[in-house]
Amino acid sequence: MTALALELCGIEKRFGATRVLRGVDLDVHAGERHALIGPNGAGKxxxxSLIAGERRASAGRIALRGADVTRLTSAALARRGLARSFQSTSVFAKLSVRDNLRCAMLASLGGGAGLTARWFGSSRAAKQIDARATGLLDALDLSHVANHAAAALSYAQQRALDLGLALAGGAHTLLLDEPTAGMNRAEAARAIDLIRTMTAGKTVLLIEHDMDAVFGLADRVSVLAQGRVIATGTPAAIRANAAVREAYFGTPTGAAGASDE
Ligand SMILES: Nc1ncnc2c1ncn2[C@@H]1O[C@H](COP(=O)(O)OP(=O)(O)O)[C@@H](O)[C@H]1O
Ligand SMILES: [Mg+2]
Incomplete structure (x- = not known):
């Protein structure tokens, strides 16, 4: 049996009368890189936002590492090791790049203001945080801009920092929403390389439009269309899947719901 990092069962989401998600079932294996693709507006x-606890599902169940987390807040989920990056950047614009990473590390320690104060008061702990920040800056190729305000970074650098913030907190499961959005091809290829190396050993669920990125990175791909996951499989199987072709290109098919699992 493969350990599941994430398990979604029958997830529904309505906005008023609009049913955006109509019973999403999705398994993400521990340690895999799983891409979620689907047409614009499919509900990815x-x-x-439901998995990350920012919104509540209208129905269905979400499990993280086997534990029911359907009703947990985003803060509680973050403490359990789930991190989310956003389609747009979520850094503290005026803080330096290094301080953004330090903040993410401190926040992940939890325990409230008392613990944070003790950590600030402990020079050994501060040194540990500095050393980890330095390591991350190096891995993210941001050392040369470590003391720049985050707002001064290029767009691609801000996205790298965004990934770093998710990693700085020590998350084991990462949700990445369109990590290459707005990048040129070279930047996107670099970002994918960065994600591959930086998330080794972690579980990644990513939304991605760039098919080169999806096929270069993902172990498995799931396709969200008409409010459901219509197919899950290896990149090659998904590329060949008739139902997926129909969802994207509108070509007729008799293979709806096909899956190679
Ligand atoms: N807060 C909201 N209120 C009402 N409708 C929403 C809200 N958020 C998203 N939607 C609608 O849900 C659908 C799915 O949106 P979204 O999840 O952003 O799709 P995707 O990320 O796949 O492009 C869209 O039709 C969008 O207009
Ligand atoms: Mg989206």
């Missing part, structure tokens, strides 16, 4: 970002 909405699904992420």
């Amino acid at each position: 970002s909405t699904l992420f």
Whole structure:
């Protein structure tokens, strides 16, 4: 049996009379890189907001590492090791790049203001945080801009920092929403390389439009269309899947719901 990092069962989400998600079932294996693709407006970002505890599902169940987390808040989920990056950047614009990473590390320690104060008061702990920040800056190729305000970074650098913030908190499961959005091809290829190396050993569920990125990175791909996951499989199987072709290109098919699992 494969350990599941995430398990979604029958997830529904309505906005008023609009049913965006109509019974999403999705398994993400521990340690896999799983891409979620689907037409614009399919509900991919909405699904992420439910998994991350930012919104409540109208129905269904979400399990993280086997534990029911359907009703947990985003803060509680973050403490359990789930991190989310956003379609737009979520850094503290005026803080330096290094301080953004330090803040993410401190926040992940939890325990409230008392613990944070003790950590600030402990020079050994501060040194540990500095050392981890330095390591992350190096891995993210941001050392040369470590002391710049985050707002001064290029767009691609801000996205790298965004990934770093998710990693700085020590998350084991990462939700990445369109990590290459707005990048040129070279930047996107670099971002994918960065994600691959930085998330080794972690579980990644990512929304991605760039098919080169999806096929270069993902172990498995799931397709969200008409409010459901219509197919899950290896990148090659998904590329060949008739139902997926129909969802994207409108070509007729008799293979709806096909899956190679
Ligand atoms: N807060 C909201 N209120 C009403 N409708 C929403 C809300 N958020 C998203 N939607 C609708 O849900 C659908 C799915 O949106 P979204 O999850 O952003 O899709 P995707 O990320 O797949 O492009 C869209 O039709 C969008 O207009
Ligand atoms: Mg989206």
